[in-house]
Amino acid sequence: MIKEQLMEKIKESMKAGTSERTNILRLAMNAINNRQVENRGKGIEGELSDEDVIDVLMKEVKRRNESATVYAEAGRQELADVELAEIVIFKEFLPEEISTEELDAIVTAAIEKTEAKEIKDMGKVMAEINPQIKGRADSKAVSDMIKSKMGL
Numbered sequence: 001m002i003k004e005q006l007m008e009k010i011k012e013s014m015k016a017g018t019s020e021r022t023n024i025l026r027l028a029m030n031a032i033n034n035r036q037v038e039n040r041g042k043g044i045e046g047e048l049s050d051e052d053v054i055d056v057l058m059k060e061v062k063r064r065n066e067s068a069t070v071y072a073e074a075g076r077q078e079l080a081d082v083e084l085a086e087i088v089i090f091k092e093f094l095p096e097e098i099s100t101e102e103l104d105a106i107v108t109a110a111i112e113k114t115e116a117k118e119i120k121d122m123g124k125v126m127a128e129i130n131p132q133i134k135g136r137a138d139s140k141a142v143s144d145m146i147k148s149k150m151g152l
Contacts, residue, residue, distance in 0.1 A: 001047075001050055001053075002050050002053045002054065002057075002093050003029075003032060003047070003048065003053055006025060006028060006029055006032070007029070009025055009092075010022060010025045010026060010029065013025055020085075021089060024085070024086050024089045024090075025089065027060075027086065028057060028060065028089070028093070031056050031057070031059075032048060032053055032056050032057075035048060035052065035056045036048055051134065051135075053093075054094060054095065054134065054135035055134075055135070057090050057135075058094065058135055060090055061087050061091065061094070062138070064083040064084070064086050064087050064090070065083075065087065067079075067080075067083045068080040068083035068084050068087075071083065094135050094136075095134075095135045095136045096136065097136055097137065098133055098136040098137045103133065103137055103141075103142065103145060106129055106132050106133065107125070107129060107145050107146055107149055108149060110128040110129045110146075111125055111146070111149055111150060113128060114128055116146075116150060117150065118150075118152075119147075119152055121150075122143070122146060122147075125146050126139075126142070126143070126146070129142060129146075
């Protein structure tokens with residue numbers, strides 16, 4: 001499981017004395033543990049599945065991408081660089097990103113299968129695509145590609 005891999009990497013990082021990496025890995029583990037606590041509050045017991053962990057890490061990556069953009073626009077590149085460094089480490093635990101060509105093929109097939117033609121059909125297309133790309137592509141990029149393919 002991803003959570004166990006993350007714990008092993010934290011131990012390795014601590015032994016190697018790379019405190020910056022250790023701190024970033026701990027941030028990831030804290031985000032996962034926070035989700036587990038939220039789930040318990042909702043009556044959901046047990047460990048998070050790998051899919052849930054991927055979801056947590058994807059949200060953390062998205063949050064950091066947004067922060068890095070804001071920092072860069074504000075002229076604070078040093079803070080943007082910190083956020084981007086965290087993203088690199090988080091992505092070590094995510095599935096390999098999908099290629100543009102593969103995503104294009106998946107989107108095209110989903111549009112054809114769902115016979116989507118209007119903006120209101122976006123939900124059907126996304127529902128068709130999501131299981132295939134979970135954790136491998138940014139949802140905004142996917143949404144933009146669907147819209148361009150449908151001529152919206």
